[in-house]
Amino acid sequence: MTAPSAGHKPSAEEAVLEWFQRNARSVAVAVVVIAAGAGAYWFYNRSVDIKNQNAEQALNTALQSVQSGNKALATSDLQKVVTRYGDTQSGIEAGLLMAQLDFNDQKVPEGVTLLEGLTRSGAAKLQLASIYSLIGDGQMQGGQFAAAAKSYQQAVDASGSDLDKSYQLSKQARALALSGNTAAAVVIWKKLASDPKAQGIGAEARVRLGEAEAKAATKS
Numbered sequence: 656m657t658a659p660s661a662g663h664k665p666s667a668e669e670a671v672l673e674w675f676q677r678n679a680r681s682v683a684v685a686v687v688v689i690a691a692g693a694g695a696y697w698f699y700n701r702s703v704d705i706k707n708q709n710a711e712q713a714l715n716t717a718l719q720s721v722q723s724g725n726k727a728l729a730t731s732d733l734q735k736v737v738t739r740y741g742d743t744q745s746g747i748e749a750g751l752l753m754a755q756l757d758f759n760d761q762k763v764p765e766g767v768t769l770l771e772g773l774t775r776s777g778a779a780k781l782q783l784a785s786i787y788s789l790i791g792d793g794q795m796q797g798g799q800f801a802a803a804a805k806s807y808q809q810a811v812d813a814s815g816s817d818l819d820k821s822y823q824l825s826k827q828a829r830a831l832a833l834s835g836n837t838a839a840a841v842v843i844w845k846k847l848a849s850d851p852k853a854q855g856i857g858a859e860a861r862v863r864l865g866e867a868e869a870k871a872a873t874k875s
Contacts, residue, residue: 710740714749721752730756737769742778751782754789763797783813788823791830800834817852825856828863841867 717732733756736749750773757766770790773779779786791806807827814820828843844867847853847860 706740707743707745710736710743710745713740714745717749717752721756726756726760741773742776744778744781747773747776747779747782747786751785751789754793758793758796763793767793767797784810784815784819784823787813788826791826795830795833800830801836804830804834804836804839818854821847821850821853821856825859828860832863832867837867837870 713732713736717729717736720729720732723729730753733749733753737746737753740746741750750769754766754769757763757769767790770786770793773786774783787806787810791803791810794800794803794806804827807823807830810823811820811827814823824843824847828840828847831837831843832840841864844860844863847856848864850857853860
């Protein structure tokens with residue numbers, strides 16, 4: 656390229672070319688860095704996709720074991736999914752099923768411990784309400800009514816829809832009543848009875864309120 660004469664004002668194209676010539680090394684390094692970053696991003700996403708696919712296949716195998724009625728095999732297969740793929744949606748689903756099997760076998764502490772572990776997984780975000788609700792169910796089965804009420808409140812906080820919140824609140828109210836905290840249960844039933852978003856739960860709430868009032872009247 657011919658050097659520009661004195662007083663010559665370079666064109667925009669010449670200015671750009673001259674800049675690239677001066678910064679060729681920096682530009683080359685930047686291109687390499689960008690390419691490496693894009694490659695790493697693609698590789699990561701591909702790895703995640705493969706892991707999710709493997710997790711789904713493993714879960715399907717475990718579900719077949721559950722449906723076969725072979726508890727020992729079902730438990731073993733579900734445990735493998737939870738252990739290997741606990742940070743995937745399939746791993747969370749396997750954990751929920753395994754905890755339910757524990758509860759069915761009267762292994763409440765084991766099931767609750769498993770579910771509490773699931774809440775610490777990043778993949779559990781979309782199913783936290785279901786996990787906390789099932790924890791509450793296990794605690795109810797074990798007679799831990801006050802603890803169950805707290806778990807149901809966590810389920811309420813994690814719920815994404817008004818209908819699900821109402822459902823979890825109704826479970827919390829039952830737990831509170833069984834724990835002896837009738838006043839707190841009545842507060843929830845009153846809220847549900849007057850909430851148009853509660854839909855079918857509202858009917859039960861009014862029945863529960865009637866029962867609470869009748870019980871209070873017999874005591875007075």
